[in-house]
Amino acid sequence: MNLQALAYKLRQDTVDLIRAGKAGHIGGDMSVMDILVELYFRQMNISPENMDSPDRDLFVLSKGHSVEAYYSVLAEKGFFSKEQLHKEFSQYGSKFIGHPNNKLPGIEMNSGSLGHGLPVCVGMAKAGKMDGRNYRVYTVMGDGELAEGSVWEGAMAASHYKLDNLCAVVDRNRLQISGNTEDVMAHDDLHERFKSFGWHVIDVADGNDIDQLHEAFEEAKTVKGKPTMLIANTVKGKGSSIMENKANWHHKVPTDEEYAQIYVDLARTFEEARINGEREA
Amino acid sequence: MAKTANKQMICEVLMEAAKTDKSIVALCSDSRGSGSFTAFADTYPEQFVETGIAEQNLVSIAAGLAKCGKKAYAVSPACFLSTRSYEQCKIDAAYSNTNVKLIGISGGVSYGALGMSHHSAQDIAAMSAIPNMRVYIPSDHLQTAELIKALLKDEKPAYIRVGRNAVDPIYEEGNVPFEMDKATVVTKGEDIAIIACGEMVKPAKDAAAILAEEGIAATVLDMYCVKPLDEKSVIEAAAHARAVLTVEEHAPFGGLGSMVAQVVGRECPRKVFNMSLPDAPVITGTSKEVFDTYGLNAEGIAAKARELLR
Numbered sequence: 001m002n003l004q005a006l007a008y009k010l011r012q013d014t015v016d017l018i019r020a021g022k023a024g025h026i027g028g029d030m031s032v033m034d035i036l037v038e039l040y041f042r043q044m045n046i047s048p049e050n051m052d053s054p055d056r057d058l059f060v061l062s063k064g065h066s067v068e069a070y071y072s073v074l075a076e077k078g079f080f081s082k083e084q085l086h087k088e089f090s091q092y093g094s095k096f097i098g099h100p101n102n103k104l105p106g107i108e109m110n111s112g113s114l115g116h117g118l119p120v121c122v123g124m125a126k127a128g129k130m131d132g133r134n135y136r137v138y139t140v141m142g143d144g145e146l147a148e149g150s151v152w153e154g155a156m157a158a159s160h161y162k163l164d165n166l167c168a169v170v171d172r173n174r175l176q177i178s179g180n181t182e183d184v185m186a187h188d189d190l191h192e193r194f195k196s197f198g199w200h201v202i203d204v205a206d207g208n209d210i211d212q213l214h215e216a217f218e219e220a221k222t223v224k225g226k227p228t229m230l231i232a233n234t235v236k237g238k239g240s241s242i243m244e245n246k247a248n249w250h251h252k253v254p255t256d257e258e259y260a261q262i263y264v265d266l267a268r269t270f271e272e273a274r275i276n277g278e279r280e281a
Numbered sequence: 282m283a284k285t286a287n288k289q290m291i292c293e294v295l296m297e298a299a300k301t302d303k304s305i306v307a308l309c310s311d312s313r314g315s316g317s318f319t320a321f322a323d324t325y326p327e328q329f330v331e332t333g334i335a336e337q338n339l340v341s342i343a344a345g346l347a348k349c350g351k352k353a354y355a356v357s358p359a360c361f362l363s364t365r366s367y368e369q370c371k372i373d374a375a376y377s378n379t380n381v382k383l384i385g386i387s388g389g390v391s392y393g394a395l396g397m398s399h400h401s402a403q404d405i406a407a408m409s410a411i412p413n414m415r416v417y418i419p420s421d422h423l424q425t426a427e428l429i430k431a432l433l434k435d436e437k438p439a440y441i442r443v444g445r446n447a448v449d450p451i452y453e454e455g456n457v458p459f460e461m462d463k464a465t466v467v468t469k470g471e472d473i474a475i476i477a478c479g480e481m482v483k484p485a486k487d488a489a490a491i492l493a494e495e496g497i498a499a500t501v502l503d504m505y506c507v508k509p510l511d512e513k514s515v516i517e518a519a520a521h522a523r524a525v526l527t528v529e530e531h532a533p534f535g536g537l538g539s540m541v542a543q544v545v546g547r548e549c550p551r552k553v554f555n556m557s558l559p560d561a562p563v564i565t566g567t568s569k570e571v572f573d574t575y576g577l578n579a580e581g582i583a584a585k586a587r588e589l590l591r
Contacts, residue, residue, distance in 0.1 A: 054350060102377055108348060110377045113368060119338050120373055123345020123353075126330060130306075131349075150369075153338035160333075 002277025004210045006076070007037040008270035011239045013072040013082065015262055018253055021068075021090030023098060027249040028142060029069035031173040031208070031234040035140055036073045038213040044138065048078050048105060057135050058124045060109050062117020063142035063171060064099040065251075070107075071096060079106035115148025117141060118168055122158050125166040125227075136221070140169045144176030147185045152197070158227040159198025166227040167220040172207065173236035177250045194229040207232025240265035284447035288356075288386045289317040290422040291443065294429040295354060299325050305433075306351045308332060310339045315445075316356040316386045336366040340381065344373035347380040352433065359385025359442050360392070363404035374438040375414040382432055383408075383440040388418070389480065389530035390563055390571045391445030397562040401442065406535025408440040409508045415439040416508040420482035421450045424505060427459035444480050444530075446568065451482055451503065462506045464514040470498025473586050474518035477528040478504045478537050481556075484572070485528050487579035492586055499586065507537055512544050520549040524589040528556045528582055530572075554589055556582065 001009065011033050018024030040046070044057040061070050071089065075082040088094040095103050099112030109120055117139040125137040145151065158166055170190065174181050181187055194201045200223045202216045213232065220228035236250075237243025240262040254262055292307075299305045299321070308330040313319045322329040330346070332339045336357050343353035355362070362385045363370070374381040385404060392399035408416045417432075417439060419425040425443065432439060451467060452458065458465050467482065468489045477485040482503045489499040500518045504511065519525045525545055527538035538555025545553050556577060564574050572578050576585065 058349075109344070109379075110372060113372050116341060116369070116372055119341030119369075120345040120348070122338070123342035123347075124349050125345075126342065127346045127349030127351055130327065130351075150337045150341065153332075153335040154341065157332060157335070157338055157342065 001274065002281070003037050003041055004034070005270055005273040005277055006041065007034045007210060008239060008266055008273050010037065010069070010072045010076060012263070012266045012270070013075070014068045015254065015259070015266070017068050017072060017086055017089055019259060020086045022253055023090045024068045024253065025065040025251045026068070026254070027175065027236040027243060027246070028063060028066045028171065028173065030238045030243060031236045032063065032066045032140060032171045033069050033238070034208045034210050034213060035169055035171060035232055036069055038210055038217060039138055040073050040077055042214060043217050045135070051106065055133055055135050058108055058121070058137045060117040060121050060139045061100050061111055062114065062139045063145055064111030067099050070100060074106045077106070080104065114142065114145040115150035118151050119154035119157070121166055121168070122154050122161065122163065125158070125163040126161055128165050129161070129163065135165065137166045138169070140171055142176070143170055143172045143174060143181050143187055144184065146170065146187055146190070155194065155197045155199065162225050163227045164224050167217065167230065168227065169230040169232055171234050172231050173234045175236045175245065175247045175250070177247065179247050190231050198226055200226050200228045202228065202230050204230055204232040207234035208238045239269050284449060285422040286317060286445065286447040287419055287422050287425040287443035288445070290425040291384060291429050292317045292321050294426050296321050296324060298433055299328055302352070303328065304350055304352050306330060306346055306353050308339055308343050308353060308355045310334055310336050310357045310361070312357050312386065315358065316384070318356050336361040337369050340366040340369035340383065341373045343381045344369070344377060344379040352380055354382045354384055356384040356386060358399070359388035359401035359404055360399050363401050363407055363440065367407055370408065370414065370440070371411050375411045378413060379438060380436040381438045383438070385440060385442040387445040388442035389444060390558065390568055393567045393571050394565050396565070400563065402532040402558050404440070404442055405507055405529070405531050405537060409535070409540070413438065414508070417441045417505055418479035418507055419443065419505045420479060420503050421448060421452060423450055423452045423454060423457045424459060424465070424503070427457055428505065431461045442479065444568070448480055449483055451486060462509055462511060464506065464511040465503040466514070467501040467503050469500050471500070471521045472498045472523055472590060474500045474502065474522040474525045475528065475582065475586065476502045476504050476515065476518065476525065476537065476541050478507055480530055481528040481577060484577065484579045484582055488582035488586065491579060491583040497586065497590065504537060507540065510540050510544065515541055515544045516548045519545045519551060522551070524551060525553040526556065526582065526586055526589060527553065528577065530577065531557055533557045533560050552589060554585060556585060
């Protein structure tokens with residue numbers, strides 16, 4: 001299965017997970033999925049077998065509320081079983097809580113409160129530089145999250161320390177819980193903002209296109225002396241017409257009727273991606 | 282004996298350990314001078330991280346370093362470290378369980394005349410309320426050294442508060458009674474139990490001497506381990522005493538006094554009085570002037586003890 005198709009299959013898993021747990025930040029899960037798939041299946045040197053290696057790549061999901069997408073990716077990667085995940089997510093006493101939790105295999109740091117991932121990753125990347133290790137450090141932030149001041153403390157330090165082993169991604173879906181990000185707290189021009197903080201900035205025109213993401217992550221690896229920020233222009237709720245670009249799908253459990261439509265839409269997008277992949281191969 | 286500030290002692294112990302342990306990293310938020318860490322930064326620049334005036338960043342970066350095998354010592358004024366960085370302490374240090382040692386310098390009212398912005402009178406309450414966070418407030422430099430040596434051996438987060446100025450030693454060089462997470466019995470007596478931490482241990486000890494001359498026997502406990510509180514020692518001291526007096530450089534709520542009262546109330550009920558800073562911005566002055574104003578000195582503690590036993 002090609003990675004674009006895998007991303008749609010994992011969207012289906014994620015919607016099923018949200019239905020099973022009766023909770024979930026579904027809109028952001030759908031927008032971030034392609035980024036996570038590219039990272040976990042093509043970019044990062046990380047697997048259940050090498051989690052104890054000091055040379056593994058490191059990842060922190062700063063937008064921790066997209067945990068359902070993250071769990072689905074980790075399950076596909078073999079860190080835990082999909083059956084266990086779907087049975088236990090959000091249940092009483094479960095370790096599969098509604099934000100990343102490092103008591104679970106594959107998860108480095110707890111997150112959930114926004115604005116923590118980037119500064120923590122600065123520390124991880126700094127440690128890599130101190131020890132002369134070649135691992136890379138990745139984090140994914142939401143765009144609404146960028147209103148947190150701690151993001152900018154981290155951004156400032158990352159360029160000051162010349163952390164070219166750090167690559168951050170903004171899941172720029174332009175919606176947050178109260179509506180359009182530009183109405184809530186404007187972030188344009190993000191490119192110029194991060195550039196002025198000393199970052200190499202790459203705009204990914206379609207952040208739900210796995211090949212465009214791939215190209216951007218590959219470029220980031222060639223950058224020397226500064227960290228790289230990918231501004232991935234994504235669609236919130238990507239994959240189903242009833243969710244796409246709708247702020248009220250920030251946190252929502254689909255009804256039976258909505259689920260039926262989402263299922264049909266994701267099956268179609270999956271099939272299209274699969275056929276496209278075969279054609280290209 | 283020469284006096285050494287506790288913060289200076291922390292730096293010295295870490296510098297000694299850093300000779301052979303390259304995983305030790307000190308971080309400062311433009312606080313290397315005030316934290317007495319300039320020598321560390323100059324001697325081990327490859328093991329030193331400057332974050333600038335950004336305390337939240339300081340703690341998160343320390344956590345990231347710790348996740349990658351570093352023993353991270355984040356040194357910053359206690360007032361900022363404990364409240365401005367509170368969420369980073371909660372999430373990145375405690376919740377993620379990283380080996381971050383938070384060194385709160387110039388704690389309590391050390392920055393006396395600088396005002397409430399620079400006082401940390403909430404840190405015990407704040408830090409103690411975080412699951413997985415330990416809280417230590419050593420009394421003198423000798424105990425501080427033992428504490429840091431012990432902390433170097435574990436891989437869990439902790440908050441350590443020390444004052445700005447050198448204080449008179451409580452213990453003798455080469456003969457420091459120290460057991461990790463166990464209060465030190467400074468004096469023993471069965472009329473009253475005085476339980477103190479940090480800079481309040483010295484006046485508590487001196488108060489015991491005053492009381493002894495009057496025929497009142499006091500146990501003085503140096504409760505440097507505020508969390509986990511050494512409940513066993515509290516119960517032992519309280520159960521043999523007619524009253525319990527706690528003394529702390531902290532707001533009246535949620536500190537050492539509150540914790541001791543919980544234990545005494547549950548295990549051996551008797552009167553507990555908490556001497557502390559007021560629930561108000563403290564008066565302008567040096568530490569000593571502030572302490573004297575609120576009776577946080579030997580005479581004040583002795584007077585309160587007499588009153589409780591009356």
